[in-house]
Amino acid sequence: MGDKTASQRWVRLGLNAGVVAVGVALLAGSVAAIYGVKAQPRLDGALAVAGLAGSVQLRRDAADITHIQAQSPQDAWRALGFVHAQERGWQLEFNRRLMQGSLSEILGPATLELDKLMRALDIHGAARRQYAAMPASVREALTVYSEGIAAFYAGQSQAKAPEFLLLGTQAGGGTSGGDSAPWSAQDSVGWALMMALDLGGNWGNEAARLNLLQTLSTEQLWQLMPAYPGEAPATSVDLAGLYRELGVYKPQAIQAHAPQAPQAGTTRVADLAASALQQWAAQTVQDMGSNDGKGSNNWVLAGSRTQSGKPLLANDPHLALSAPAIWYFTHLQAPAGKAADGAELAALDVVGASLPGLPFVVLGRTREVAWGFTNTNPDVQDLYLELIDPDDPGRYRTPTGWESFEVRNEVFKIKGQPDLQLPLRSTRHGPVLSDVQAVYSQFLERRQYAVALRWAALDTGNGTIEAGLKANGARTVEQLFAAFAGYHSPMQSIVAADVQGHIGFKAAGKVPVRAADNDLRGVAPAPGWLARYDWQGWLSHAQTPQDDGAARGYVATANQRVTAEGYAHFLTQDWSLPYRYQRIAQLIEATPRHTADSMAAIQNDVYSLATVKLLPVLRAAPSAHPLAARVQQMLRDFDGRMDRDSAEPLIFSLWSDELVRGIVMPRIGEASFKAIYGKRDLRAGLEGILERNDAWWCAPQSCAEQAEAALTRTLDTLQSAYGADPGRWRWGDAHAALSAHRPFGGVAGLSALFNVSQPSSGDGYTVNVGQFNANPVPADAKGPLGNRFANRHAASLRAIYDLSDLEASRFIYQTGQSGLPLSGRYADMRQQWADGRYRALQMQPQRWAHSLQLRPKAAP
Numbered sequence: 001m002g003d004k005t006a007s008q009r010w011v012r013l014g015l016n017a018g019v020v021a022v023g024v025a026l027l028a029g030s031v032a033a034i035y036g037v038k039a040q041p042r043l044d045g046a047l048a049v050a051g052l053a054g055s056v057q058l059r060r061d062a063a064d065i066t067h068i069q070a071q072s073p074q075d076a077w078r079a080l081g082f083v084h085a086q087e088r089g090w091q092l093e094f095n096r097r098l099m100q101g102s103l104s105e106i107l108g109p110a111t112l113e114l115d116k117l118m119r120a121l122d123i124h125g126a127a128r129r130q131y132a133a134m135p136a137s138v139r140e141a142l143t144v145y146s147e148g149i150a151a152f153y154a155g156q157s158q159a160k161a162p163e164f165l166l167l168g169t170q171a172g173g174g175t176s177g178g179d180s181a182p183w184s185a186q187d188s189v190g191w192a193l194m195m196a197l198d199l200g201g202n203w204g205n206e207a208a209r210l211n212l213l214q215t216l217s218t219e220q221l222w223q224l225m226p227a228y229p230g231e232a233p234a235t236s237v238d239l240a241g242l243y244r245e246l247g248v249y250k251p252q253a254i255q256a257h258a259p260q261a262p263q264a265g266t267t268r269v270a271d272l273a274a275s276a277l278q279q280w281a282a283q284t285v286q287d288m289g290s291n292d293g294k295g296s297n298n299w300v301l302a303g304s305r306t307q308s309g310k311p312l313l314a315n316d317p318h319l320a321l322s323a324p325a326i327w328y329f330t331h332l333q334a335p336a337g338k339a340a341d342g343a344e345l346a347a348l349d350v351v352g353a354s355l356p357g358l359p360f361v362v363l364g365r366t367r368e369v370a371w372g373f374t375n376t377n378p379d380v381q382d383l384y385l386e387l388i389d390p391d392d393p394g395r396y397r398t399p400t401g402w403e404s405f406e407v408r409n410e411v412f413k414i415k416g417q418p419d420l421q422l423p424l425r426s427t428r429h430g431p432v433l434s435d436v437q438a439v440y441s442q443f444l445e446r447r448q449y450a451v452a453l454r455w456a457a458l459d460t461g462n463g464t465i466e467a468g469l470k471a472n473g474a475r476t477v478e479q480l481f482a483a484f485a486g487y488h489s490p491m492q493s494i495v496a497a498d499v500q501g502h503i504g505f506k507a508a509g510k511v512p513v514r515a516a517d518n519d520l521r522g523v524a525p526a527p528g529w530l531a532r533y534d535w536q537g538w539l540s541h542a543q544t545p546q547d548d549g550a551a552r553g554y555v556a557t558a559n560q561r562v563t564a565e566g567y568a569h570f571l572t573q574d575w576s577l578p579y580r581y582q583r584i585a586q587l588i589e590a591t592p593r594h595t596a597d598s599m600a601a602i603q604n605d606v607y608s609l610a611t612v613k614l615l616p617v618l619r620a621a622p623s624a625h626p627l628a629a630r631v632q633q634m635l636r637d638f639d640g641r642m643d644r645d646s647a648e649p650l651i652f653s654l655w656s657d658e659l660v661r662g663i664v665m666p667r668i669g670e671a672s673f674k675a676i677y678g679k680r681d682l683r684a685g686l687e688g689i690l691e692r693n694d695a696w697w698c699a700p701q702s703c704a705e706q707a708e709a710a711l712t713r714t715l716d717t718l719q720s721a722y723g724a725d726p727g728r729w730r731w732g733d734a735h736a737a738l739s740a741h742r743p744f745g746g747v748a749g750l751s752a753l754f755n756v757s758q759p760s761s762g763d764g765y766t767v768n769v770g771q772f773n774a775n776p777v778p779a780d781a782k783g784p785l786g787n788r789f790a791n792r793h794a795a796s797l798r799a800i801y802d803l804s805d806l807e808a809s810r811f812i813y814q815t816g817q818s819g820l821p822l823s824g825r826y827a828d829m830r831q832q833w834a835d836g837r838y839r840a841l842q843m844q845p846q847r848w849a850h851s852l853q854l855r856p857k858a859a860p
Contacts, residue, residue, distance in 0.1 A: 036822035038159040041086040043850035048857035050151045051078055051144070058083065060850040063839035064817045064825060065351065067331040073345045074144045076334040077359040079854055081148025084328060085171075085182070088356040088819040090163040091324050092149065092183055093171045094742055095357060099123045099190045103281075105413040106169045107743055110277035112414060113438070117285050119410045120424045120436040123197070126458045127190035134189075137339035138466045142185035145359035149183040151857075161820055163744070183357070191357035192464050193489075196457035197288070198319070200490035202381040202522070203453055204290025205574055207439065208676045209524045210383075213240045214249055214443050215668055223697070224664065224685040227573045228561055234521040234573040246527070248385065250445050276746025285437055289381065289453075292680040295576050296374035297603070297767060299556035299584055300495040300503045302549050307593045308804035311497035314599045315363060315372025316795040318769050323739040323756040324819035324826070327353040327797050329811065331843055332361060332472065346473025351843050353797055353811075360468045363799065365809060367843065368475040369498040370801035374557045376491040376545075378511040379521075379572040380456035382535075384429045384528035385449050396427055396450065397529035403428065405450075429454040429528060439675055451525060454535065456510050457489035464488045467508070477502040484508040485541045493545075493557040497803050505555040507544040507562060511571055513537045523573055539569055556584045558767075577684055579609040579765040587767075596808065599800045602767060604836035610683060610765035611652055612640040617690055618655055621707040625715040631726050642770070644732030644761040644834075651729070653763060653789055654717060657774050658710035660686055663697055678775030679793075681764060721784030732759030734783070735770060737791040737834060739815050756815045756827040758834045760791045768836070770794050798833075799841065810838035 043060060054071035056079040061067065066083055070076035085092060097103045101118035103111040131139060153171055164170055171182035205225070212221055218240045227233045243249065296317040303309040319326055331351035339345055352364015363373055389395040395402040405425040412420040425432040427450070434440040434451040444451065463486035470483035477496045481504065484494060491509025496502075512522075512535040520526045526533035545562045549555045559576035563569075587602045588594070619635050622628070631651060638648035660682050665673040676682075689697045690707075698706050722729045740746075741754035762770030771793035783790075797813040814833045818825035832839070 035159060035162075039161060039820055040158060040823055041818075041820075042157050042852060044852055046853040046855055047155065047157055049078075049082055049148070049854045050154060050857040051147050052854060052856040054856065056854040058852040058854060059848045061840075061842065061845035062847060062849055063329075063811075063841070063845070064828075064849070065329045065331060065841070065845075066817070067351075067843075068333065070332075070334040072337045073334045073348055074140070074337065076332045076348055077141050078144045078148035078151070080330060080332065080354065080359055081145040081183070082152045082854065083148075083330070084354075084356040085149040085152035086158070087817060088324055088328060089152075089171060089182075090161040091356055091819050093164075095191060095194070096183060096187050099127075099187070099194050101410075102413065104415065105173070106167055106415055107277055108415040109417055110275070111281045112412065112420070113285050113436070114281035115412055116422065116424075116436045117288060117433075119412075119422075120431045120433065121197070121453075121455075122408070122424075122426075122431060122458075123190050123193050124186070126460075127186045127193060129460045130193075130462045131186045131189045133460050134466065135343070136341040137343040137345065138469060139185060140339050140341075141359050141469055142188045142465070145188065146181065146183045146185050150181055153182050155857075162822065166744070166750075188358055189462075189465060191355065193457055193462075195355070196464070196489035199291055199375045199377070200380050200455075200457060201289045201291040202377075202379050202572070202574060203383050203433070203455075204287065205292070206381075206383045206522075206524050207289065207437075207451075208680070209239065210243065210248070211439065211443055211672055211675060212668060213243055215672065216240065220667075220696075223688060223694070224668075224682065226684050226688055228575045229578065229684070231573065234523050234570065235519055237519050237524075239524050246385065246449075248445060248449060249443050277743050280742070280746060282438075286439060286675065287679060288437070289433075290679065291375070291377065295377075295559035295580070295769070297556075297558045297580060297584060297769075298372040298374045298493070298495045299554060299588065299602075300372075300497050300505070300549065301588065301594055301599075302503050302553040303501050305553045305588070305592070305594055306804075307595050308802070310499070310501060310802070310804035311503050312594055312596060312599050312803065313370050313372060313495060313497045313503075313801040314603055314799070315374075315495070316603055316798045317363070317373060318771070318793060319796040320793050321737060321739040321791070321796070321814055323741045323745070323754060323815050323821075325739065325796065325813050325815040326355065327813055328356050328817060329841075330354050330361065333843075346470075348472055349843065350472040351841060352799070358465070358468065360472050362468060363797070365801055365806055365841075366472070366474060367806065368500075369477060369480050369496060370803065370806065370809070371471070371480055371494055371496040372799065373492040373494055375559055376493045376507045376509065376557075376562060377559055377572060377574065377576070378491050378509070379523075379574065380489065380491070380511060382429075382454045382512075382522045382533075383433070383525040384427070384452045384454065384533070385525050386427050386429075386432070386452050386528045388448055388450060390448075393447075398428060399529060399531040399534075405432070425450065427452040427528065430458060442671060442675075452528060456512060459488075459510075462488040476500065477504050481506045481508075491544075493562055495555055495557065497801065499803050499806070501803070503549045503555065505545075505547040505549065505557065505562075507546065508541070509544070511539045511544065511569070513539060514570065521570060521573075543569060545571075554588055556581060556588065558584060577610070577765065580767050580769065583607060583609055583767050596800050596802045596810065600798075600810075600836065600838065603795070603798050603800070605767040606642045606761040608640050608642050608763050608766045611642065611649075611763065613687060614656060614690070615640060615652065617707050618652060618711065621704070621711045623708055623711045623715065625712050627715045627719060627724065627726055628711065631711075631715060634726060642731065642761055642763045642766055644730065644735065644759045646731055647726050647729035649731035649761075649763065650734055650789075651714060651718065651726070653731070653735075653772075654785070655710050655714040656683075656686070657788070658713045659707060662706050662710050662713075663689060663703075667697060674775060678773045679771075681774065683764075717785070730759070731761070734785050734789040735760055735762075735772065735791050737770065737794055737814060737830075738787070739830075740792075741821070754821050756830055758814070758830045760794065760834050762791070762794070768795065795833075798838065800838070801841075807842050807844060809841040811841040812838045
């Protein structure tokens with residue numbers, strides 16, 4: 001009886017505990033639901049906003065594009081700042097702290113190494129100098145935009161974004177000058193520089209070559225990292241001999257230890273994020289200065305190649321996927337006006353992709369002209385070996401003698417730790433990177449040499465923002481290209497079309513002129529004390545590549561070499577492999593007359609010419625693996641389409657990765673391999689090794705035996721990961737498009753809420769690109785294959801413009817307009833994006849989904 005009573009009591013206690021647990025869960029869910037509602041932006045009704053001169057109408061259409069109708073350009077820019085803060089407040093704050101090197105103030109020591117690099121580059125200092133040199137009207141545009149962001153935070157019209165709550169912080173602060181504003185006009189300049197840093201990186205290739213030449217001869221270097229197909233390396237210098245003669249390397253290269261992840265003392269969210277953040281930050285520091293695989297597609301067709309007789313234009317910039325997305329689509333409309341200094345301001349009627357942090361549409365259309373960008377990727381960054389004075393390490397050698405390093409003493413605020421004071425050096429060329437990038441400690445004789453960076457974008461006369469503002473008022477192709485004449489960094493290959501039927505291409509941006517006796521031509525670090533390696537000025541706007549499309553009726557760019565045969569000026573040797581461009585040209589020329597639908601089909605094409613090139617090697621590879629016969633039968637029918645629902649793309653991608661590892665890693669060592677491989681896939685080098693049947697690279701096996709061994713390892717891995725039936729393997733399971741959030745994308749328990757993921761097609765060489773990093777950071781190594789094949793770099797947007805009816809234009813990107821993860825608008829485009837579908841890109845939609853009026857706030 002007693003046992004029965006006791007058991008009943010335990011049952012009742014268990015039930016009560018269960019009820020309490022359910023009640024707590026329901027209460028937590030209710031609180032979360034209430035917060036989720038309060039955190040959403042006000043989309044309807046009216047709000048008072050400080051600084052407005054007149055009322056502004058904010059309307060969202062069925063495609064969720066935000067239409068801003070103002071009575072002056074200044075109010076349109078102010079309202080855009082308000083909307084960016086409303087929808088993307090955390091994104092602005094994270095990006096501001098990233099470029100200023102103050103993430104560690106809110107995230108702790110995990111991001112300190114990244115902060116050091118950003119302070120060394122002095123993005124914020126360069127932004128201040130460039131801002132001061134801008135015309136008054138441009139400074140005014142940036143100022144009113146930043147005031148719109150401040151007005152949002154002052155108005156408190158919605159609850160804080162969850163990132164602020166989880167980290168216990170707020171927008172603003174973290175600048176060395178003590179500015180507590182959530183965004184400043186100089187921050188907009190800094191964010192434009194960050195885009196130049198992301199897309200204009202070349203110093204990583206120079207550093208990689210310097211690293212590899214420890215163990216490779218110059219000939220072997222160019223075999224592994226060859227010049228553009230059909231071209232010789234830009235320099236004939238024996239680089240390995242040069243660096244041996246200079247004594248650049250340590251007597252015995254010592255593997256540097258990566259900074260240790262901070263030890264978590266509590267279970268706070270910030271502590272849970274520390275390890276993932278530290279690994280992400282270290283990888284970012286290592287990869288900075290490299291834009292391998294970063295590209296885009298654009299093409300424009302003359303009316304002679306379209307059914308309507310008017311041009312069609314397509315653009316899909318390829319950028320690192322993130323949540324929220326890098327873009328925010330908006331329509332800016334305002335009559336012409338005057339700046340405070342009396343300068344004329346053009347009327348605004350422009351729709352397209354804006355970048356939170358900048359007050360204009362970067363990519364889009366007005367009522368008469370449309371345009372799109374790809375990265376031209378000229379060499380605008382050079383590394384210099386600065387020889388240190390053996391008698392005074394505070395000096396370095398120049399063409400005119402010894403000079404002192406410039407030294408800035410920077411103070412880093414670190415959450416949970418005392419402030420850190422760090423001297424950061426620079427030379428006449430620019431910042432010293434070897435002080436803040438750990439890779440140099442692995443091989444560089446730092447007692448004798450420092451490595452400094454010369455980077456075009458840091459120069460004071462940077463007209464990129466002014467060009468962007470001017471472009472929003474263009475009405476013809478000619479006016480658009482004139483607006484971009486002052487564009488500086490990063491150089492972009494711009495295609496454009498107008499309603500009159502004109503099309504064209506122009507590479508806009510600054511490229512340095514190198515002296516005739518500069519025999520290194522920027523492809524590897526140069527002796528900094530020799531004047532012949534200094535830049536000699538800039539190519540003029542008239543000298544950069546251009547094409548009016550008359551010869552073929554179209555122009556297409558996909559980061560391939562865009563210079564015509566016999567072009568007189570050196571831009572770079574590091575063009576992207578031309579596979580995407582070749583496929584685009586094939587598809588354009590295969591259809592006599594195109595429509596917007598056929599343009600969309602090209603954008604979403606997943607046929608990989610690069611895969612087709614190596615496929616015979618895989619098909620010829622025998623293997624004793626039990627699954628080999630079945631897999632080889634599947635591969636015989638594989639046509640090279642990297643479809644997410646197929647097994648063959650997965651088999652090929654893993655095999656090619658295994659093959660690179662098997663051939664290259666033994667020759668250069670594991671440390672160097674990890675430093676250069678991942679985002680850089682070494683495909684061109686692999687192709688050459690296999691074409692030559694190169695015994696040196698493939699040793700101790702033959703190349704055929706290497707291919708066989710790689711296939712066996714591949715099948716072992718895939719069987720373990722996905723089972724013994726290859727017919728059930730799917731590329732999309734391993735190749736999900738991963739839009740990662742910072743800082744919570746790698747935090748267990750939070751990543752599912754903050755990240756956006758969707759199975760996707762493509763590879764790094766398809767028009768519908770899907771690039772993966774085969775060496776992800778450990779915190780991000782999830783799933784059966786450790787996320788090694790997750791699609792991390794893809795079409796950040798797709799847009800198609802029909803100049804016969806610009807209201808029939810269309811767009812899509814991979815997440816959603818909202819930057820709030822509890823919003824239904826945070827990821828509502830991902831399925832459409834993955835499926836190759838679009839939304840309408842209109843100035844005059846048939847209906848409005850939401851309407852909000854911003855009214856001038858009365859002075860207190």
